[in-house]
Amino acid sequence: MARPTSPRLTANAAAPLRRRAPMLNRLTPYLFVAPAAVVMLLALFYPIGYMIWGSFRDWDPSQSLSETEFVGLANYAKLLADPAFHESFWVTMVFAFSVVAVEMVLGVGLALMLDRELRGMSVLRTLFILPMMIAPVVVGLVWRYMFHQTYGTFNRALEAVGLPDVNWLGQHPLLSVIIADIWQWTPFIFILSLAALQSLPRSALEAARIDGATGWQQIVHIKLPLMAPVLIVTMLLRLIDAFKVLEVILVLTGGGPGLSTEILALRIARTAREFRELGEAAAMSNYLLMLLMVLTLGMFAFTRFQEARARRLRFAAEQEEG
Amino acid sequence: MASAARPRANPAFYALIALLIFMSIGPVLLLLVNSLKLDVDITSGAGGLLFMPTIRNYETALCDILWYEPEHLRFCQIRFGGAFVNSIIIALVSTALTLVMGCMAAYALVRFRFMGRDSLSLSTLAVRMIPPAVLLVPVFGLWNNAFCLDNDYGLGAWWRDTFGGRGDVCLAGTHGGIILIYVAMNLPFVIWILQSFIVQVPRSLEEAARVDGAGPFQTFFIVVLPLIKPGLAAASIFTFRIAWNEYLLASALADRDTMTVPILIVNNASEFDGLGTIFATGMLLAIPPILFTLFASRQIITGMTAGAVKG
Structure with a gap:
């Protein structure tokens, strides 16, 4: 494999060498890409296509897809009329957006507060990323213990200060799930906004300070606007991830009580495995996929727009200088 | 400041x-x-x-691989040890495969121009957002039906000899089946994160290697790879983390013999009389990520920022 063939690193590589093994040359990039491309085609793109095809069929887990009956948009229509799907959709929305909103406020706020040269900053960051590295299943386990009605940490703390117990998972299930997610993922926003803060141009901050801007003014008029591009991308990334959350909720509440925490991902899993309606589950997956596609496209469009703007600004600055 | x-x-x-x-x-x-x-x-x-x-909880959890019999146990109920071994195999193999395939693809995308490059890089970016839940239905269907291999000869026989599994050789129920979906799931992210590291490798180094007569593969493995070690570290930690922690797809694909630790925890979490044991299994599952965090937090943070800032 490593036989020295005439290499072509770039399109403008040495022309005289090219003739020696032209086939291999032309194939080189494909050889590099092939393994990844084959795996992704086989186990990612083909399954997605399979799912879309299956979403138009009345599909039972015991059948192979070719034996099933084509039902057109029936699965999609059935979902649109299904109150359980509606509830699940709204639970997902409430969960994702409230989680991201709170995490953004907390994470950015903490980054602004802790953005100073601190001796132990790297230790601090290490400890902060711990929650998101641990398995969601384990996070769910620990939080379920902490939320427990009689011996949970929170209720014990409430008891210790003389307040009545709260039935966290029974009466405020969505709130409990949201709290656990905020615990796990605020550090993500914190770390990214801290990185963004520390790469801000010092000149702008210094100019503001010399002009007598207060700390608050610096934050509102200089830091936040300059961080905005990174913050928006961070927020969209987190939002996309918030739609993927499943294990924490599964262990904490199992989607219950009732349907109060049954997010779409969980409902897909239940429809497929408990109700054995693969076609319906596929249609639901497709709805979720379309939703995430919109978010991803939004992110693309935003980065493109941002790059174009940066180029224009740089160009304008060069023009002024020259 | x-x-x-x-x-x-x-x-x-x-x-x-x-x-x-x-x-x-x-x-x-x-x-x-x-x-x-x-x-x-x-x-x-x-x-x-x-x-x-x-340490009684740990003894209970690990009873199937302990060399002695814990006194407090009458019989070994939770087969955590086997699940632990499955998790290690699946996480390590899928991480290694993802990294090798991912860094080669990333290199090609950065350094070569070829037909289909743009569509490949775009589709890589686009599939990053696919949640495991969306893959659940098709993976369950395909791995149990279309991806079944013939038992007696050819690829099927080789697959069964190498990876084990049930009598009918379907991808479902084998380590290989779970590994395949993990590799596919992680590749887009790894390709994309490594691209940002490969771009920074000075082209002059590669050209020097080429002048010395190295082929493209030699150049890549001997010159480029050592230079992107931080990127590889970050990518491998993220891949390992996902493969190690994932529950949903594994639970759809695994059978009794290929069960991973997260499945075991979810299955046993509802029985509150074994509370201590479940916490012990949880702790054992959390140890590798904790160690990574303590020893490689810098790489993790680099990876995270590279992953977001270049959106």
């Missing part, structure tokens, strides 16, 4: 930091402490930190 304006931080600032540290590692400590307690101590509430630590 702000520090220049306010050289003396006030005590409230340090109180805030202490509180944050307590909040972020508190639950992890709780996990550790509870895994060392007897069930009675966990639920009684008395004591808190004052208790006799015991």
Whole structure:
């Protein structure tokens, strides 16, 4: 494999060498890409296509897809009329957006507060990323213990200060799930906004300070606007991830009580495995996929727009200088 | 910087930091402490930190791979050891495969121009957002039906000899089946994150290697790879983390013999009489990620920022 063939690193590589093994040359990039491309085609793109095809069929887990009956948009229509799907959709929305909103406020706020040269900053960051590295299943386990009605940490703390117990998972299930997610993922926003803060141009901050801007003014008029591009991308990334959350909720509440925490991902899993309606589950997956596609496209469009703007600004600055 | 304006931080600032540290590692400590307690101590509430630590929970959890028989056990119910081995195999193999395939593809995308490059890089970016739940239905269907291999000869026989599995050789129920979906799931992210590291490798180095007569593969493995070690470290940690922690797809594909630790925890989490044991399994599952965090936090943070900032 490593036989020295005439290499072509770039399109403008040495022309005289090219003739020696032209086939291999032309194939080189494909050889590099092939393994990844084959795996992704086989186990990612083909399954997605399979799912879309299956979403138009009345599909039972015991059948192979070719034996099933084509039902057109029936699965999609059935979902649109299904109150359980509606509830699940709204639970997902409430969960994702409230989680991201709170995490953004907390994470950015903490980054602004802790953005100073601190001796132990790297230790601090290490400890902060711990929650998101641990398995969601384990996070769910620990939080379920902490939320427990009689011996949970929170209720014990409430008891210790003389307040009545709260039935966290029974009466405020969505709130409990949201709290656990905020615990796990605020550090993500914190770390990214801290990185963004520390790469801000010092000149702008210094100019503001010399002009007598207060700390608050610096934050509102200089830091936040300059961080905005990174913050928006961070927020969209987190939002996309918030739609993927499943294990924490599964262990904490199992989607219950009732349907109060049954997010779409969980409902897909239940429809497929408990109700054995693969076609319906596929249609639901497709709805979720379309939703995430919109978010991803939004992110693309935003980065493109941002790059174009940066180029224009740089160009304008060069023009002024020259 | 702000520090220049306010050289003396006030005590409230340090109180805030202490509180944050307590909040972020508190639950992890709780996990550790509870895994060392007897069930009675966990639920009684008395004591808190004052208790006799015991490794009994760990003995119960690991009973199927211990070399001695723990006295308190009459029979070995939770087969955690086997699941642990499955998790290690699946996570390590899928991480290794993802990295090798991912870095080669990333290199090609950065350094070569070829037909289909743009569509490949675009589709790589687009599939990053696919949640495991969306893959659940097709993966369940395909791995159980279309991806079944003939048992007696050819690829099917080789597959079964190499990876084991049930009598009918379907991808479902084998380590290989779970590994395949993990590799596919992680590739887009790895390709994309490594691209940002490969771009930074000076082209002159590769050209020097080429002048010395190295082929493209030699150039890549001998010159480029050592230079992107930080990127590889970050990518491998993220891939390992996902493969190690994933529950949903594994639970759809695994059978009794290929069950991974997260499945075992979810299956047993509802039985509250084995509380200490479940905490012990949870702690064992959490140990590798904790170690990574403590020893490679810099790489993790680099990977995270590279992953987001270049959106």
